[in-house]
Amino acid sequence: MSFSNYWRAFFQKNGATLALFLIIAVGTWLFMMIILPQLFMLDFSIRANVPPPKFGTEEHYYTLEHYKYMIFGSALSTDSFNIIDVTVFFRTIGAAIFVTLIDVALCYPIAYYLAHSATGGWSRLMVLSLIVPFWINEILRAFAFKIIFGSTGVINNFLVSIGILDQPYDFIRNDIALWAGLSYAFILLMIFPIYNAIESLDKNQIEAARDLGAPWWKIHWRVVVPHAKPGISSGCTMVFMLTAGALAAPQILGGPSSLWFTQIIYQGFNQAGNWARGSAYAIILLVSCIVLVLVMMKIAKVKFGEMMK
Amino acid sequence: MSADVKLESVWIRFGDFIAARDVNLHIKGGEFFTILGPSGCGKTTLLRAVSGFLTPSEGSVLIGGENMAGIGPNRRPTALIFQNLALFPLMTIWENITFSLEVKGVRKAQRKKRADELLELIALPGQGEKMVSELSGGQKQRVAIARALCAQPEVLLLDEPLSALDLKLRQHMRTELRSIQQRVGITFIYITHDQGEALTMSDHVAVMREGIIEQVSDGTTIYDEPDTAFVASFVGENNRFAGKVTNVTDSFAQVSTPEGLIRARCSKSPESKVKTGDDVYVFVRPESLRFVSGRLVDNQMKASVYHEEFEGNMWQVFLDISSTRKRVKMSYVNDGSIRSHSGEKDLPVGFSSEAAIVLPQGPLAAE
Numbered sequence: 001m002s003f004s005n006y007w008r009a010f011f012q013k014n015g016a017t018l019a020l021f022l023i024i025a026v027g028t029w030l031f032m033m034i035i036l037p038q039l040f041m042l043d044f045s046i047r048a049n050v051p052p053p054k055f056g057t058e059e060h061y062y063t064l065e066h067y068k069y070m071i072f073g074s075a076l077s078t079d080s081f082n083i084i085d086v087t088v089f090f091r092t093i094g095a096a097i098f099v100t101l102i103d104v105a106l107c108y109p110i111a112y113y114l115a116h117s118a119t120g121g122w123s124r125l126m127v128l129s130l131i132v133p134f135w136i137n138e139i140l141r142a143f144a145f146k147i148i149f150g151s152t153g154v155i156n157n158f159l160v161s162i163g164i165l166d167q168p169y170d171f172i173r174n175d176i177a178l179w180a181g182l183s184y185a186f187i188l189l190m191i192f193p194i195y196n197a198i199e200s201l202d203k204n205q206i207e208a209a210r211d212l213g214a215p216w217w218k219i220h221w222r223v224v225v226p227h228a229k230p231g232i233s234s235g236c237t238m239v240f241m242l243t244a245g246a247l248a249a250p251q252i253l254g255g256p257s258s259l260w261f262t263q264i265i266y267q268g269f270n271q272a273g274n275w276a277r278g279s280a281y282a283i284i285l286l287v288s289c290i291v292l293v294l295v296m297m298k299i300a301k302v303k304f305g306e307m308m309k
Numbered sequence: 310m311s312a313d314v315k316l317e318s319v320w321i322r323f324g325d326f327i328a329a330r331d332v333n334l335h336i337k338g339g340e341f342f343t344i345l346g347p348s349g350c351g352k353t354t355l356l357r358a359v360s361g362f363l364t365p366s367e368g369s370v371l372i373g374g375e376n377m378a379g380i381g382p383n384r385r386p387t388a389l390i391f392q393n394l395a396l397f398p399l400m401t402i403w404e405n406i407t408f409s410l411e412v413k414g415v416r417k418a419q420r421k422k423r424a425d426e427l428l429e430l431i432a433l434p435g436q437g438e439k440m441v442s443e444l445s446g447g448q449k450q451r452v453a454i455a456r457a458l459c460a461q462p463e464v465l466l467l468d469e470p471l472s473a474l475d476l477k478l479r480q481h482m483r484t485e486l487r488s489i490q491q492r493v494g495i496t497f498i499y500i501t502h503d504q505g506e507a508l509t510m511s512d513h514v515a516v517m518r519e520g521i522i523e524q525v526s527d528g529t530t531i532y533d534e535p536d537t538a539f540v541a542s543f544v545g546e547n548n549r550f551a552g553k554v555t556n557v558t559d560s561f562a563q564v565s566t567p568e569g570l571i572r573a574r575c576s577k578s579p580e581s582k583v584k585t586g587d588d589v590y591v592f593v594r595p596e597s598l599r600f601v602s603g604r605l606v607d608n609q610m611k612a613s614v615y616h617e618e619f620e621g622n623m624w625q626v627f628l629d630i631s632s633t634r635k636r637v638k639m640s641y642v643n644d645g646s647i648r649s650h651s652g653e654k655d656l657p658v659g660f661s662s663e664a665a666i667v668l669p670q671g672p673l674a675a676e
Contacts (some may be wrong), residue, residue: 046453046674112392156616202393202395204392204393204395205395205397206390207362207382207388207391207395208391208395208396209397209408210381210382210383210395211360211362211382211383211387211388211389212383212388212408212409212412212456212460213383213384213409213412213413213460214383214412215383215410215412218412222397222400222408222411226397227398
């Protein structure tokens with residue numbers, strides 16, 4: 001079907017009003033909210049850092065200095081690499097991968113249970129109790145985690161009182177509070193895609209595998225997980241992207257010595273007044289995340305089309 | 310290796326609903342046994358109790374003499390073929406077939422070899438690398454059988470596996486299934502609502518109604534000597550006359566019906582004995598009804614033809630009995646000598662008393 005035929009069919013199917021609305025709404029959203037800001041960001045990142053009045057002047061020249069700075073640091077520094085920023089970058093990516101894995105491990109069993117074992121009222125109650133906590137806003141939830149993981153928090157008090165710990169453990173300094181907070185923050189985005197995928201699996205296939213002698217882990221490994229793979233990938237992509245780009249939770253739950261890469265971007269924009277560097281760092285994070293996700297999809301042999309199902 | 314299967318006083322309840330009531334069956338090793346019944350009669354439930362997906366509320370399941378209580382489906386010597394086959398769509402054909410070996414940790418080379426042997430058996434040689442979606446309905450069917458056989462079960466359980474196929478293929482697969490069963494020599498328990506499948510393939514048939522086994526026997530006995538009104542009305546077509554017994558001898562009864570006195574054979578089953586004054590049904594097969602010309606038969610009445618179907622080898626004649634307007638069906642083989650009777654009125658029709666059977670009134674199959 002040619003391009004113009006496609007549009008004619010689209011208009012005929014939806015009627016002129018709806019078709020026009022869809023095109024304008026989706027077009028505006030895509031162009032104004034996503035593409036244009038990113039283009040500006042990209043433009044900022046490859047120009048010299050000057051105050052707004054000098055935009056467009058000769059001092060606002062094109063340069064890759066901000067990208068170089070991310071890797072090699074300031075020319076005044078004695079180190080050959082920008083150790084702090086590079087370390088924070090890799091630690092952030094690593095932690096985001098770790099949080100994603102924790103979420104898969106937590107959500108797969110829940111999603112499987114919801115899709116294939118839970119019945120009627122019980123499953124509705126479970127879905128409700130998963131969703132309702134997210135009516136509380138993100139900042140409040142992060143502070144709540146800070147309280148329960150604090151040195152005099154519920155968890156430490158309990159562990160000390162039953163004698164497992166002699167003295168309170170510093171969950172915050174050791175990033176455990178941060179991982180827990182981040183894992184919890186995007187849990188729904190992992191559960192629902194996996195749930196959707198597993199729900200469409202024919203129950204007879206599970207029974208057939210069992211009937212042929214498969215133990216439960218084999219049934220999951222050979223039958224359920226391959227079927228749910230697009231859902232798992234979709235959940236992982238969202239959780240990974242959002243975790244790597246999270247700001248509030250690391251700000252509140254992060255230990256004094258652990259910086260999240262987004263916090264450095266934030267500093268660039270807000271504290272250092274260096275929008276150009278902030279933009280360059282943001283672009284680096286975005287591109288790295290996309291590349292990583294595409295590579296992982298290639299390795300897991302998942303196609304984009306499957307993930308949209 | 311084939312094992313016998315015994316169900317002893319099996320009850321299966323789901324809340325208030327009873328899916329199986331005091332079921333006692335003995336299925337001999339190596340036989341093709343069919344459980345026949347209308348949908349919702351509990352036959353699939355019974356099969357699930359044998360395969361281990363379901364635990365009977367009471368009673369026990371024995372396979373090869375061993376009580377299966379507490380033994381899960383993955384540890385029973387049974388393999389189940391599902392109604393929708395439940396092949397694994399993300400595996401190749403050979404992986405599907407040898408899944409039970411993969412589970413046991415058999416090496417890949419050995420598994421492939423076994424897959425080739427089984428593909429040979431099901432007449433799909435060299436198709437192992439294909440995906441399930443590339444096969445036709447009948448081929449999928451055969452792969453499902455091979456996958457089940459690969460587990461080397463002693464009992465193969467089949468849950469209406471032919472119901473999704475078209476008529477031609479279904480008839481072909483009947484023959485195929487029967488010959489595979491005879492080749493591998495294991496016990497087959499086959500579930501169906503299709504009496505044609507039941508009668509053509511089975512050594513023995515159990516007819517089931519609402520959780521009760523009504524009769525267990527070989528196909529011809531089920532058809533010719535039904536024990537209950539349900540079996541008579543469910544298996545094959547039957548004309549039914551309701552009436553009261555006026556006289557009984559050893560093997561014949563006289564029944565007074567609105568259509569007149571009918572003399573018919575009594576059932577041999579002790580539970581279906583009738584006595585004078587009982588409300589009964591008389592069943593007459595369409596092929597036992599005849600146009601009567603001159604020579605006398607025991608049971609005669611006058612009827613008009615209101616509809617006629619010519620099927621080539623058979624004539625199906627639909628009749629109105631003149632005295633009561635009751636509708637009956639007659640069918641006879643087209644031997645070339647018979648013309649159409651369309652629209653003819655008040656023809657003498659009849660049937661011999663040996664061809665009619667008297668059974669106590671009871672539940673009937675849905676029309």
